[in-house]
Amino acid sequence: MEGKQKMKLGIRDYCIRCGICEDLYPQLFHVNLDEDVVEVRYDPVPEELEETARSAMKDCAIAAIYMIKE
Numbered sequence: 001m002e003g004k005q006k007m008k009l010g011i012r013d014y015c016i017r018c019g020i021c022e023d024l025y026p027q028l029f030h031v032n033l034d035e036d037v038v039e040v041r042y043d044p045v046p047e048e049l050e051e052t053a054r055s056a057m058k059d060c061a062i063a064a065i066y067m068i069k070e
Contacts, residue, residue, distance in 0.1 A: 008044045010065075010067075011066075012065075012066060020059065027041070
């Protein structure tokens with residue numbers, strides 16, 4: 001019997017770094033202005049934040065947040 005697959009998030013290249021993800025979900029995302037990227041704070045996402053991660057994918061202004069499938 002296999003264990004539950006861990007959730008991982010990615011940010012697509014077309015992310016505009018508007019900061020909505022960090023504003024709404026600071027526990028999951030950080031906008032790194034020095035590098036001009038959005039960083040996902042966890043790899044993999046802790047189980048207790050998986051529902052939050054699903055909400056973040058829906059709330060992204062341009063659908064740049066996605067689940068990585070392995």
